[in-house]
Amino acid sequence: MIEVQELTMRYGGKVAVDDLTFTVKPGLVTGFLGPNGAGKSTTMRAVLGLEVPSAGKALVNGRPYASLPRPMRSMGALLDAGAVHGGRSAYAHLACLARSNGIGRARVAAVLDQVGLADVAGKRISGFSLGMRQRLGIGTALLGDPGVLMLDEPLNGLDPEGIRWLRDLLRSLAAEGRTVLLSSHLMNEMALSADHVIVIGQGRLIADTAMTDLAGHFQGDVLVRTPHPEQLTAVMRAHGATVVTEEDGALSVRNLDAAEIGVLALSARIAMAELAPRGASLEEAFMRLTEDSTEYRTGNRATSKETVR
């Protein structure tokens, strides 16, 4: 369990994290979303005790991370796959870190095997690809067989096979009752990986919700193709629809569902070539959420701030 309570991180005059509160629960894969610069990494660094909060606190299993006796056994973390000394072998790198938390060499070998680096364990890290480094970083997080995992952008640089491997791994770990938090700035990735999502923008919490709720919360549109777009547009607008003509001539219709559009077209005796309801993509939902946070930033706080719980 990770608890962030009224966390504020201030650097000089700039507020990177602003009164942020959320809880990451065990048994789920939780996504941590936000555009670049939203404060995700800063929040994670605060959880790890790498940064001292200006206010509030971040707890792991109810305690500050730095006070955990052998912290890697409680929480595994990956912040930056590049934060390694290229001169060491993968094995030596993991072995050094394992030793500092009293973790045995057998576990190091097992983790190397688990992350698929067993064959290159003796090779120096400087020769590793980004994907291999990402796997090594994930291996580092797994070393202590921790109950809590916190991974910052773990999918970066992984090939499709690697992405699938990691998704399966995280789901299985969550299924074992562990707490899993992974961050991303790409909603699409998260859609397939996470059960729950926490969205922040400009250091503030925007959403903390189940993934399915997030998708349903944002209405989709209806795609309409017709040989007489001008007439149909006029009819639909007369019935309160918002209509946008797309590049290929298709119409994007909102505020009317597909059945209503079909009835209107029939009564106006306009032929239809295609009629298809479209769901909002998570990406779109995410973009709209963060657009809101942009609006909020410009000062329109009272009217348009929308928080979904």
Next chain:
Amino acid sequence: MIDVIASEWMKLRSLRSNLYLLACSVAAVLACAGIAFMIGRGFDNQTMDERMAFPSNGDGIGNGIAVAYFVFALLGALTITSEYGTKMIQTSLVAVPRRQVLLLAKVPGLAAITLVTGQVLAFVMHAASMAVLGDRAEQLLRDGVTLGTSLSEPGVLASVVAAGVSMAAVALIGLGVGAAVRSTPGALVVLTVIIVVLPVVAKTLPMPLRAQAGSFMIENLPLQIAGVGGGMLPPAAAAGLLVAYVVAALTAGATVIALTGRRIKVLAIGAAAAVLVSAVPAVAAGSPGSGPSTLAWADCADKKLVKEMRCAPIKVPLDWAKPSGRKIDLTVGLLPATGAQRRMGTVFAIPGGPGGSGVADLSKNAGSFAELRARFDVVSVEPRNTIDKGVLPYDCLVSGPWITWPDTRTEWAELGRRNRAAAQRCRAADPEFFDHMDSASVARDMEAIRVALGEEQLSFIANSYGGVPGIDYSRLFPSRVRAMVFDGSLSPWMDRAQGRLPHEESFTRFAAWCAATATCALHGQDVGKVWRALVARADRVPIPVQGESPQAAYSGFDIKEAAAPSIISPGPEPDFPRWTELAEAIKRAAGGDASGFADYVRQSTKSPKVPAFIGMNMTHCLDGLGFRDYEEYRTKRREGERLLPNIAGIELWHPLACVGWPAPVTNPPAPLPAKDLPPYLGVGSWTDFNSSADIVRRVPGSAAIQYQGHGHGLYNAGNSCIIAHVNRYLISLRLPTPGTVCRKAVT
């Protein structure tokens, strides 16, 4: 904590670059070998005297230690800066969130590996230096150490070990600086300043400051820890300073690394420790066994003295049996320690004569003491029996009756009357003063000076007759003697004729020289035969000094006494001017004119024949140099005539001056408290070695070394080989191995 230490040890070990870096420390060995090679080359191209003036290469490590420090400091700095450079520090801090634990856990592994490699490196550097110097390393230099100091010499093993330890300390300093600066280039700049720039800057400072600043440089700490040089700090302070540097650097590193954390308590403890440990050198900086001096040092009144000489007056009782009685003033002279090295104490140069001023002698011979002054204050005194003191008339003291060689009791009594009359003339000015000119009183004056100097113990160089007050001091204050050198000193226990055997040998050398040298006036004749015939004839009928008015005539005894200084001191090679003059004088005397001898004697005494010096005899006679009675004189004379075919009688000249002396013997020769004394060193030339050796052989563990050439007062005269052995003895109390001799310098 153990886990973290083990983890850091693995980190250190698992980087091949660390191994390569340590391998770079071979450059330090190459620096040592290269500089030793250049020293050796320069050494070979010099004369022996120039070689002896070389500064010692010591254990040889100093030439390369900056290179070693640089490598070790870089290793230490990289231990942390490479983590910052690669961002590994973030991963490390996730594994070990307690920042100071992470930093301090690096210390044991780094210390272990650098302690081991530092020791190996230090010993290899030492061995390389010594191997390149080869046999030259054994050459003893004027500063009292050999050109290269081997592990068997005192303190060298300690200095090599300390050098290795200091390398480990520098690695830890590198770690602290690295943690404070958090970047490899930044740490490199700071460490270069500490290891290279500061020592170079220190060397450009003017003298007292240079030595003081140099003492605090890391590279000079190992020698100071071992107590064999390097600067002014005592060993404990130097070791404390090394620890303080490490603690200070690590505290700085821990402070910076903790600034983003909030562990201020550890920080405060570290800072307090740094302050405490830094205080160690300041507290311990005083010299061992010396308190404050109560002497008021000022510029000397005598402007002929060298300008660095300081003078101070001291009052002593004229009669030490009445300490609160009449006081006399003495002048103490000081050539202060230069401050180049830690001051070890004070060397007292006891003047000869008797009647010489030690202050004037010290000034005149200041150059001979230059190396000794790196570690010692050198003091001397115008002793109570200095002849130009002004209490007794100078002209009276430098004159006296002509001494005769009595053949009968009547002549003995006549000599006594003349001696007594002359002595009474001088004594009349201040009889009480005149009767307290013995060497034991001089020794007690020296003790008063020791007390005033605030020294627990003194070291001594007794020159010539200064040996007698030296012996008296040893007898009266044995626990105050740290070391004593007798240079051409008279042994009061040695049979006088025996003591003159080397002079007889000098005569033989003179005869041999004459036989081999065409410019000798007696070349081609049997010099011994001519000489003995002349002496025998003159003893029957004295040979007049032509043109002298009133008439003076030389007996055989007079001739021997006049010739003796020339026989034993022939002057510089290859001309031997005084042997040349002596041969001329003999030739002229054989022709009936003793003016050759008289001319020479008149140069130094303003008298046609050698007069007794009341100024010397006022001490000699109280010290028991004279005969008990006529019977003893006869016995000694027979013995002398048996042992000394050419110069018999000159050994009796000084004792005969005490016949009839008006003051009693107050300081007769007495045995030394041998068990209570440290080993002594005797030095001397062909003609005065036996006597010095006879003194020191009475003190267990002592040694003596002979200069195989002419001379008297070898240390004062600047004899490099003797100065080297004496300085080594005074600095490290090490004596030459039996059988060691000083050969004449071959140019």
